[in-house]
Amino acid sequence: MTKTEEYKSSVISLVNLSRSYNEKIGIYQEHFINENFTFSVRLDNNTAIKISRTLAQDYEKLPSILTEEDLIEIAGSLWEI
Incomplete structure (x- = not known):
């Protein structure tokens, strides 16, 4: 995995929205791009989530494309690190 700043504002927004x-x-805390071109997002409580790079890119251009299903998928990807 490679640390990146790509679509950082979108990734932060998606993390915050998925928390609900x-x-x-x-x-x-930070995010990385992995071999599947998915963002792995490290959080402050020793957990991480996955966010689709495509979703972060699309959300940055047009936030209204975000669906409840997208947020549920992000929220369900939580794992301990």
Whole structure:
């Protein structure tokens, strides 16, 4: 994985929005792009979530494309690190 700043504002927004679907989601610390071109987002409580690079890119251009299903998927990707 490679640390990146790509679409950082979108990633932070998506983390914050997804927290309403999973209260265990912590505060954004940094994010990485992995071999599948998905963002792995490290959070402050020793957890991480995955966010689609495509979703972050699209959300940055047109926030209205975000669906509840997108947020549920992000919230469900939480894992301990």
